[in-house]
Amino acid sequence: MRKTIGLTGDGAAAEAMRQIDPDVVAAYPITPQTEIVERFAEFVAEGSVHTELVTVESEHSAMSACCGSSAAGARTITCTSSQGLALMHEMLYIAAGNRLPIVLINVNRTLSAPINIHNDQSDSLGSRDAGWIQLYCEGAQEVYDTVIQAVRIAEDRSVMLPVMVCLDGFVVSHNVEPINVLDDQEVKDFVGEFRPVINLLDTENPISMGNLTLPEYFFEHKYAQAYALEQSKPVIAKVDKEFGEKFGRSYGIIEAYRMDDAEIAIVTLGSMVGTARVVADDLRQQGIKAGVLKIRCYRPFPIDEVAEALKGVKAAAVMEKALSPGAPGPAVFSDVLGALYHKGVHVNLISYVAGLGGRDVPAKSIRRVYEHLQKIAASGKVDRILNYLDLRGWQ
Amino acid sequence: MTVQINDAIRKLDKKSFPAWYEIPLGGTLVAEGSTDYHTGSWRTKRPIWNAEECSHCMICWMYCPETAIKVENGKVVGIDTNLCKGCGICANECPREKAMTMAPGGEY
Amino acid sequence: MASLKELSQREILFTGGHRLCAGCPAPIVVKQVLLAAPHAPIVVNPTCCLEISSAVFPYTAWKVPYYHNAFENAAAVASGIDAAITALRRRGKLDENKKFSVIAIGGDGGTYDIGFQALSGMLERGHRVLYVCYDNGAYMNTGIQRSGATPYGAWTTTSHVGDAQKGKQQHRKDLAWIAAAHGAYVANASLHNWRDLMRKVEKALNYDGPSFINVQAPCPRGWRFPEDKTVEIARLGTECCFYPLYEVEDRGRKWVINYVPRNKIPVTEYLKPQGRFAHFFQKGNEYLIEEFQAEVDRRWEHLQRLAKMSEDL
Numbered sequence: 001m002r003k004t005i006g007l008t009g010d011g012a013a014a015e016a017m018r019q020i021d022p023d024v025v026a027a028y029p030i031t032p033q034t035e036i037v038e039r040f041a042e043f044v045a046e047g048s049v050h051t052e053l054v055t056v057e058s059e060h061s062a063m064s065a066c067c068g069s070s071a072a073g074a075r076t077i078t079c080t081s082s083q084g085l086a087l088m089h090e091m092l093y094i095a096a097g098n099r100l101p102i103v104l105i106n107v108n109r110t111l112s113a114p115i116n117i118h119n120d121q122s123d124s125l126g127s128r129d130a131g132w133i134q135l136y137c138e139g140a141q142e143v144y145d146t147v148i149q150a151v152r153i154a155e156d157r158s159v160m161l162p163v164m165v166c167l168d169g170f171v172v173s174h175n176v177e178p179i180n181v182l183d184d185q186e187v188k189d190f191v192g193e194f195r196p197v198i199n200l201l202d203t204e205n206p207i208s209m210g211n212l213t214l215p216e217y218f219f220e221h222k223y224a225q226a227y228a229l230e231q232s233k234p235v236i237a238k239v240d241k242e243f244g245e246k247f248g249r250s251y252g253i254i255e256a257y258r259m260d261d262a263e264i265a266i267v268t269l270g271s272m273v274g275t276a277r278v279v280a281d282d283l284r285q286q287g288i289k290a291g292v293l294k295i296r297c298y299r300p301f302p303i304d305e306v307a308e309a310l311k312g313v314k315a316a317a318v319m320e321k322a323l324s325p326g327a328p329g330p331a332v333f334s335d336v337l338g339a340l341y342h343k344g345v346h347v348n349l350i351s352y353v354a355g356l357g358g359r360d361v362p363a364k365s366i367r368r369v370y371e372h373l374q375k376i377a378a379s380g381k382v383d384r385i386l387n388y389l390d391l392r393g394w395q
Numbered sequence: 396m397t398v399q400i401n402d403a404i405r406k407l408d409k410k411s412f413p414a415w416y417e418i419p420l421g422g423t424l425v426a427e428g429s430t431d432y433h434t435g436s437w438r439t440k441r442p443i444w445n446a447e448e449c450s451h452c453m454i455c456w457m458y459c460p461e462t463a464i465k466v467e468n469g470k471v472v473g474i475d476t477n478l479c480k481g482c483g484i485c486a487n488e489c490p491r492e493k494a495m496t497m498a499p500g501g502e503y
Numbered sequence: 504m505a506s507l508k509e510l511s512q513r514e515i516l517f518t519g520g521h522r523l524c525a526g527c528p529a530p531i532v533v534k535q536v537l538l539a540a541p542h543a544p545i546v547v548n549p550t551c552c553l554e555i556s557s558a559v560f561p562y563t564a565w566k567v568p569y570y571h572n573a574f575e576n577a578a579a580v581a582s583g584i585d586a587a588i589t590a591l592r593r594r595g596k597l598d599e600n601k602k603f604s605v606i607a608i609g610g611d612g613g614t615y616d617i618g619f620q621a622l623s624g625m626l627e628r629g630h631r632v633l634y635v636c637y638d639n640g641a642y643m644n645t646g647i648q649r650s651g652a653t654p655y656g657a658w659t660t661t662s663h664v665g666d667a668q669k670g671k672q673q674h675r676k677d678l679a680w681i682a683a684a685h686g687a688y689v690a691n692a693s694l695h696n697w698r699d700l701m702r703k704v705e706k707a708l709n710y711d712g713p714s715f716i717n718v719q720a721p722c723p724r725g726w727r728f729p730e731d732k733t734v735e736i737a738r739l740g741t742e743c744c745f746y747p748l749y750e751v752e753d754r755g756r757k758w759v760i761n762y763v764p765r766n767k768i769p770v771t772e773y774l775k776p777q778g779r780f781a782h783f784f785q786k787g788n789e790y791l792i793e794e795f796q797a798e799v800d801r802r803w804e805h806l807q808r809l810a811k812m813s814e815d816l
Contacts, residue, residue: 023590026583052590054582057624061579064621067572068547068583074590076583094572099421157402160420197402197420200568200584201597203543206426207404208563210548210571212555213422220415221422221560224400227415407561422560426569429520429562437525453507457697458734460530461519469508478519482526482723483731497731 002186007179009140009172013079013105013165014039015179016147018049019187022103023074023194026054026065031117032169033081033107059084063091063104070100071209073199075151078102081169082109085123089130095162096131097225098209099198101154102162104132105147108270108321109169110357118358119169120321121270125298125331131225133163133232134299136269140177142296143167145249148182151191152239159232160197161225168271168321170358182247190246233300253302255294256309258284262291264373265310267336268319269295272354272361276319279366290370301335307343310336314377315348317369319389321355329386348382354389365390430478434461438481438501444474448494455485455495476503504702510538514566521564522556526730528720528737529553530564531694532637533608537567539701541708542602545584546570549577549613552644553637575617577607578625578634585630604708607634611652612642615678619651626685626713633707633714639722640675647725651676654745655798656791657779659725664782669791674798679751682715686754691747693719695737699748699761706750719746727778739773742766744803749810757816758809767803770796 007015014036017025027037043049054069056062062078070076080088085106095102110120124134133153137143143165150163167173182190198209213221237253244250255273258280259265266276273294283290293309293316295302310316318333328334333351340347352369355361369389376382388394400416404423407413409431451471456464463479465472481501489495517533529552537544545568548554554571557564572580584605591597607625614622614636625632641659642648649659655674658664662671683689688710692700700718707714721736723729728736740746741762748762771792774780783791 023594024583024586026586050590050594052586052593054586054628056579056582057620057627061576061582061621061624064572064576064579065583065586068570068580068585069587069590070583071570071580072545072584072587072591074587076587090573091576097421098423098572158400160402198404198423200545200570201588201591201603203545203568203603206566206568207423208426208558208565208569209421209423210554210569211422211424211558211560211563212571213560216412217418217422217560220413220418223415224418225421227400409561424558424561424563426563426565426567428518428566429557429564430518432520432522432562434520434522451508453511456511457507457534458531458694460523460525460527460733461521462515462517462530462534463519466511469512475519480525482733483729484526484733487731488734 001183002180004178004180006176007140008035008174008176009143009167010035010107010174011039012140012144012179013147015181016144017077018043019182019184020077020148020151020191021049022051022077024052024054024069024076025078026056026062026069027078028056028059028062028080028084030081030084032109032173033079036079036105059087063088063095066102067091067095067098067100070102071098071198071200073196073201075194076102079105079107081107082111082123085127086111089127092127092130092132099160099225100162101160103147103150103154104162104164106164106166107169107173108166116357119171120356120358122322124164124166125320125322128299128331131161131229132299133161133229133236134166135163135297136166136295137172138271138273138294140172141179141249142251143172144179144181145243148187148190149239149243153232153236155194156235157197159228159235161228161232166270171271190243230300233297233302236297251296253297254305254309255296257292257294259291259293259309261289263289263314264370264377265291265293265313265316266319266366266369267293267295267316269298269332270321272319275361275363276366279363279370283370288374295332301339303339303342306336306339307345310340310347311345313347315373317350317352317373319352319354319369323353323356348376350376350382350385350387352387352389359390361389433477434480435477438479440481440483440497440499441501441503442474442479442481442483442485443496443498444471445494448491450491450494452490454488454490458484458488460484504698513538516544516566518564518566520562522559523552524724526723526733528639528694528722528733529637532635532718532720535694535697535700536606536608536635536704539704540604540606541705542604544604544606547577547581547584547607549609549618550574551610551613553608553610555644574613576621577609577613577618578621581605581607581632582625582628582630585632605632607632609636610643611636611638611640612650615651615676623685626682626687626715630713631711633704633716636678636717637720638717639720639725641725643722643725652678655795656783658782669782669788677802679715679717683751683755687712688714688752690716690750692716693737693741693746693748695734695741696748696762703750728776732776736776739768743768743770743773743799745770745773745799747803747806749806753816757813758806759813760806760810770799
């Protein structure tokens, strides 16, 4: 029976995991992800899941054990944050290169140093080239829905890649929202049974995986993997659409919010989307044509959809919670710029890095970004491309 | 571009260089052994097996790193020259003086 | 235990055509381990000589399910496979009677050093995995660098012999003892004694818990001896008690010495044929031999004490 209950983002992720009832979960506690493993460990203790929970001694071993169990034909989920994702970094590439459909829930938290347990997106944005599908959630309901969708996407025969579901630490992970929880059977039916292609336990048909691959073959291997990631976009859209048809909620690859006639737009991902919507609504009431472009699927990057949505916009700002020191611009900004170039779309595009290390990104600050965009739209000139929101001493 | 992607794990034609879409899923191979990859050319010395002296104790078989001691029905029948790298462990460990000896040169 | 004649009629599930050096000990260890495995083997291999030489796309020497993931995580990957077996069996997705022998096989670098944490975690959590270390006492894959398993005084490419320093300055880590402290089934074995090694492998894989077997594996390239002497050097290592054969049962409490040399030979007989110890025999370096011998004696005596204490168990 469907029901609406109050859950945090972490709680929503754990609830989705309970209903998916994966074969193996290998995870290690780290703030602000801890609540997920704690909740899941309760499910294990009370016997409401069949899962084998491997309480590993590090995130490094978490991802390693996930690779082992997934390669052995078990549906496998893990979750982490920040330093934990960094410690997994090596095996993120291996999981993707081995084409293992693991689902990882990453509760976005900044990376040391200095040490800080709070939210930004440095961790997962820093892993953007690992070959994983990355989906960013705006709120706890989306977390719940996306974790369920992720299993289907990862295991799709034409995808066979790991999926990372990202939610902002504390902002989403620790705030209670009313969550519509599906019936256990509905989730079970939606995710279906895992039919592995790679299976070490099939000892009658032994396979050799993780082989040394030298220059004569390596490039082809990696391109095949990259191609699979590029081609996963229609599967992500299809699974989301099917979810919407069955359960009434879908999110799209991107969401163009009030973008139809928008002259200025903020492009962002994660929890900042919600705040930007509120500000855009306010501005609309004042007759300002403001829109929000939410990037839900960050890898593969929705080149066509982003370029199409920004076509006709006079000025846009990409807001993200991560720096890319020494780069021409931060990661998401550079990707949006690349998408526009791909499609020959010209937009006056600027970057705003915001909210590092958990600094709040309130509506009034986002309003200032829109004001900046209004100036650019009016003058047709970009005064400054790289901007830092609420950074003391920066003018 | 539409191509037929290989998403299965199947035996490969090892002599050809596959295009990217022919690479098996994750580069995973059928675990079928590699006796078709010949390392015999590595030899600089070669074992000489003397059938008449051999007691078929199988010590050489146990210690050969290359699975190059050919055995049939519990008896040594020869050396797989495609695989033998000529290390000489067989001759060194052979309890009989003349059953397995090493000769210079890798060619048979 | 089957006789050699019987064993030789079984298929070896690791074939030739691999690209390990002539005289390499690793395939000898693998052969004995696979022959002894009582159930369907699944092999996990960290990055090491064995891995980069046995599974070179599009060739693979393996005829059993084989997985290489990374250098430092074989024990964790194997833990995951064990968890998958447990989970799938619980769900009824595996035949109840089907049993697996999950075996991780790695070199000492990937076991003593970089893979140490994952190994400890695997043993502590009690996975039904046998971890076999083919212990050649250095990072041979990258070109003979010192590891935690390198013996005292040995030359390696990161513990050179010069005026200021004579090889490795420290004694080797005794990993089997550390593994035993986890309460696992632990054994020290050597490839020259196949019967002892195979008995231990079979025992480990029938044991309802984690196990660790350290196997002496002399490396011709790294130890600087002729490639036909691999088995012979191993024999000397055991005869001088540098590499004693023993096992630890009863969750780390019962120590049993499996082989006591009739005449314990001096370490010089083991050191002399190996180029990595050549400087031990130069004038003025006699202290190296003395210190090496003293440490071997210390450990051997301690092992005997433990075995004696265990006699009543």
